[in-house]
Amino acid sequence: MHGLISGNYTMKDEGKIDKQVYLEVTNEYIDVYDYIKNRPNKKSMLSIPLVPIDSFIFKDMIFKKESLDIDITSILLKYRTSVGGLPAQLNTDLNIALYVGWRHDNYRIISKKDELEKNHQKISNMGYDFGFFFGPGTTTVNPSTTNNRQVYDYSGMIIQAGFAGFLESNVASFGLSIGYDYLLNSDRKLWIYRNKPWVGFIVGIALN
Numbered sequence: 001m002h003g004l005i006s007g008n009y010t011m012k013d014e015g016k017i018d019k020q021v022y023l024e025v026t027n028e029y030i031d032v033y034d035y036i037k038n039r040p041n042k043k044s045m046l047s048i049p050l051v052p053i054d055s056f057i058f059k060d061m062i063f064k065k066e067s068l069d070i071d072i073t074s075i076l077l078k079y080r081t082s083v084g085g086l087p088a089q090l091n092t093d094l095n096i097a098l099y100v101g102w103r104h105d106n107y108r109i110i111s112k113k114d115e116l117e118k119n120h121q122k123i124s125n126m127g128y129d130f131g132f133f134f135g136p137g138t139t140t141v142n143p144s145t146t147n148n149r150q151v152y153d154y155s156g157m158i159i160q161a162g163f164a165g166f167l168e169s170n171v172a173s174f175g176l177s178i179g180y181d182y183l184l185n186s187d188r189k190l191w192i193y194r195n196k197p198w199v200g201f202i203v204g205i206a207l208n
Contacts (some may be wrong), residue, residue, distance in 0.1 A: 006024050
């Protein structure tokens with residue numbers, strides 16, 4: 001749903017005030033409708049062809065959209081600062097989380113001529129969003145991460161939560177996250193990273 005599809009947008013036009021419009025998107029055209037009394041006008045104010053045509057004068061335009069973003073995410077890398085004499089760590093432990101944020105998309109439509117002097121419209125999309133994540137994962141528990149108060153070496157179950165910001169494409173998302181891990185067993189009181197934040201590289205796959 002984050003691609004350029006039919007719906008409500010803000011149209012940015014150079015030298016003019018931003019305008020609320022409704023786009024009807026098909027394989028061949030984007031029809032732009034302005035609003036009259038909070039309803040789309042029945043007659044389009046502009047029709048942008050998406051197929052090559054011989055003559056069409058068209059200046060670059062930007063359409064903006066805001067939407068709810070729901071992703072399945074994973075923090076591929078977690079950076080933990082030095083704690084209790086243990087050097088800073090870069091962890092790749094298994095984890096997954098549900099992310100919910102507010103997404104901002106900018107669709108720029110650019111007109112270019114090919115060698116046959118036909119006009120082509122190219123749509124480029126750049127998006128970003130910010131939100132929160134929450135989900136399960138694993139972490140290493142051993143003598144080093146418990147100040148030698150635990151003799152065993154094992155992978156403990158955690159719950160992770162935090163804040164993330166993404167740069168978006170149509171399908172995948174990449175960004176930075178800040179979060180905390182909560183160890184779910186009794187060794188949490190011994191674990192040196194208890195209540196210690198980490199910084200991570202996060203990726204996401206859109207669910208909506």
